Amino acid sequence: MRLFECGTLVPGCEWHTRADSDAEVVRRVVEHMRDTHGETVVRENMIENIKARIVDEPRMENAENVT
């Protein structure tokens, strides 16, 4: 899974999303930016900023084995 936390881009925002593909994550983030942060115009460099902050989320089963 791919994970994006809005707080990495907008300090203080607790919103996050996860999806199978980067494209889906970006789509949801753009929606959130529009609805929550009032970014009616999504600039090219914002997409780049979003993509740069998407991280791989470890699977639950692996996370449980970490201890």
Ligand SMILES: [Zn+2]
């Ligand atoms: Zn946000």
